[in-house]
Amino acid sequence: MKLITAVVKPHRLDEIKEALQAFGVHGLTVTEASGYGRQRGHTEVYRGAEYTVDLVPKIRIEVLAEDDDAEGLIDVIVKAARTGKIGDGKVWSVPVDTAVRVRTGERGPDAL
Amino acid sequence: MASAAITLAADAPTLSAANTGFMLICSALVLLMTPGLAFFYGGMVRVKSTLNMLMMSFISIGIVTILWVLYGFSLAFGTDKGSLIGWNSGWVGLSDIGTADLWDGYTIPILAFMVFQMMFAIITPALISGALADRVKFTAWALFVALWATIVYFPVAHWVWGAGGWAFELGVIDFAGGTAVHINAGAAALGVILVIGKRVGFKKDPMRPHSLPLVMLGAGLLWFGWFGFNAGSWLGNDDGVGSLMFVNTQVATAAAMLAWLAYEKIRHGAFTTLGAASGAVAGLVAITPSGGAVSPIGAIAVGVIAGLLCAMAVGLKYKFGYDDSLDVVGVHLVGGVVGSLLIGFFASGKGQSDVQGLFYGGGLDQFWKQCAGVFAVLGYSLVVSAVLAFLLDKTIGMRVSEDDEIAGIDQAEHAETAYDFSGAGGGAARTSVTAAVGGESKKVDA
Numbered sequence: 285m286k287l288i289t290a291v292v293k294p295h296r297l298d299e300i301k302e303a304l305q306a307f308g309v310h311g312l313t314v315t316e317a318s319g320y321g322r323q324r325g326h327t328e329v330y331r332g333a334e335y336t337v338d339l340v341p342k343i344r345i346e347v348l349a350e351d352d353d354a355e356g357l358i359d360v361i362v363k364a365a366r367t368g369k370i371g372d373g374k375v376w377s378v379p380v381d382t383a384v385r386v387r388t389g390e391r392g393p394d395a396l
Numbered sequence: 397m398a399s400a401a402i403t404l405a406a407d408a409p410t411l412s413a414a415n416t417g418f419m420l421i422c423s424a425l426v427l428l429m430t431p432g433l434a435f436f437y438g439g440m441v442r443v444k445s446t447l448n449m450l451m452m453s454f455i456s457i458g459i460v461t462i463l464w465v466l467y468g469f470s471l472a473f474g475t476d477k478g479s480l481i482g483w484n485s486g487w488v489g490l491s492d493i494g495t496a497d498l499w500d501g502y503t504i505p506i507l508a509f510m511v512f513q514m515m516f517a518i519i520t521p522a523l524i525s526g527a528l529a530d531r532v533k534f535t536a537w538a539l540f541v542a543l544w545a546t547i548v549y550f551p552v553a554h555w556v557w558g559a560g561g562w563a564f565e566l567g568v569i570d571f572a573g574g575t576a577v578h579i580n581a582g583a584a585a586l587g588v589i590l591v592i593g594k595r596v597g598f599k600k601d602p603m604r605p606h607s608l609p610l611v612m613l614g615a616g617l618l619w620f621g622w623f624g625f626n627a628g629s630w631l632g633n634d635d636g637v638g639s640l641m642f643v644n645t646q647v648a649t650a651a652a653m654l655a656w657l658a659y660e661k662i663r664h665g666a667f668t669t670l671g672a673a674s675g676a677v678a679g680l681v682a683i684t685p686s687g688g689a690v691s692p693i694g695a696i697a698v699g700v701i702a703g704l705l706c707a708m709a710v711g712l713k714y715k716f717g718y719d720d721s722l723d724v725v726g727v728h729l730v731g732g733v734v735g736s737l738l739i740g741f742f743a744s745g746k747g748q749s750d751v752q753g754l755f756y757g758g759g760l761d762q763f764w765k766q767c768a769g770v771f772a773v774l775g776y777s778l779v780v781s782a783v784l785a786f787l788l789d790k791t792i793g794m795r796v797s798e799d800d801e802i803a804g805i806d807q808a809e810h811a812e813t814a815y816d817f818s819g820a821g822g823g824a825a826r827t828s829v830t831a832a833v834g835g836e837s838k839k840v841d842a
Contacts, residue, residue, distance in 0.1 A: 328604065329660070329664045329665075329666055329668055330604060330605060330668070330670050331668075331670055331671070331674060331710045331711075331723060331726075332660070332663070332664060332707070332710060332711045333711075333714065334664070335602050335604055
């Protein structure tokens with residue numbers, strides 16, 4: 285199994301969610317996150333005092349997938365998340381040892 | 397005394413139900429300004445000190461109301477003693493004020509005048525709190541409010557508005573409190589912060605306003621309540637002066653907001669929400685002393701000048717290194733001085749009196765009188781407030797510990813937090829709602 289993590293622009297969430305559903309993904313976890321990459325932050329002004337805001341709001345999406353599905357799933361996320369502008373984010377995957385469905389106790393791919 | 401005069405003199409004022417009703421409504425409007433101020437300030441601080449900022453205003457409502465009834469009204473508006481203070485022993489606790497007794501020379505009960513002025517006494521100390529954000533012990537602040545009201549506000553209100561008060565008799569014009577309220581509070585703020593020092597991390601840590609919508613809400617409530625503050629200060633509507641004041645309040649505030657926004661756009665590249673709110677308040681402050689004396693065109697000038705000068709003045713704290721946290725000095729002291737002094741130039745002679753300023757052929761006579769009022773109150777309030785803060789600091793201590801200040805004064809002093817961002821009712825629920833709503837209205841984002 286693989287854990288696929290995507291940190292993307294918040295307004296792409298709905299597109300990604302629909303694309304994943306169409307792909308057959310049954311569940312995902314979404315967290316509000318903040319950070320920066322090459323995009324860096326922006327400047328805000330309060331009564332003339334300028335603040336550099338480094339951390340930009342992002343959405344972090346986590347999906348568990350079977351090994352064979354992982355590459356295809358990553359492609360789906362990347363396609364749905366892309367705007368072509370700087371700050372589109374990152375997607376990566378890591379191997380997962382085990383997964384358990386809490387309600388039934390099913391393990392491994394059956395738990396997905 | 398007043399009731400005897402009414403029965404004897406044929407042309408003595410009698411009670412006007414319209415004026416009295418108007419004044420009671422105005423009193424409620426002025427009270428609303430203090431919660432408005434609380435939100436205006438509360439939105440500007442960081443999350444961890446929101447409640448403390450709100451409470452600094454609310455506690456003033458509690459304390460000053462009681463003091464005003466016990467002895468404040470008597471000190472401010474009682475029979476003059478040496479042009480410096482008033483006193484009527486019968487007014488202590490309002491004990492000898494009958495419901496039928498009229499305020500001398502007016503058509504409203506003493507009680508209506510008393511409660512209207514009470515609201516001014518409440519908001520003036522509350523104004524100071526914006527300079528002291530994040531760092532003052534609540535008990536020290538409460539004591540400061542009581543002492544400051546007693547030895548600074550009550551006497552200064554007498555100087556400026558009390559029959560026999562020196563500034564009143566000199567002819568200093570302060571229609572609704574540019575000198576007695578805003579210069580007074582602004583100078584006090586400066587005096588206190590010079591004694592207690594800066595917030596931990598001033599000029600190093602980001603101290604962004606945590607909620608500009610709260611700031612806008614507060615500014616809106618202030619603007620609304622300010623009509624009572626200003627138009628009510630004529631104590632009735634038997635002529636058009638109260639209406640002129642109402643009109644000028646609106647005009648100057650709009651002009652100041654536009655001026656501040658224009659300055660910001662040119663200087664910093666954006667029209668900011670905080671700039672709009674601040675500009676409006678700067679305009680309200682500046683028209684407060686002057687709105688009865690100037691024409692509506694004059695009010696535009698007062699608003700524009702105040703908006704520009706206050707927008708420039710708020711940057712001075714970084715240059716000089718004093719932590720006027722929410723710009724009480726930059727907006728209220730500067731705006732009050734600007735509005736008070738401009739009377740010397742823009743008084744048209746067609747409003748509250750026939751006094752004319754320099755631009756209307758009246759020479760500089762009124763300007764010098766305004767200077768006397770402005771700088772006497774500024775100096776008195778600055779020095780006495782600094783001494784008061786010094787004495788409180790040496791006895792009970794003015795500031796919370798550095799650890800408490802960094803962790804947040806709300807938890808240390810009030811045992812509460814302003815917002816619950818944790819658990820299922822907070823961030824997690826908000827995320828799922830966003831997802832659910834977004835799923836159905838996908839085209840909006842696309």
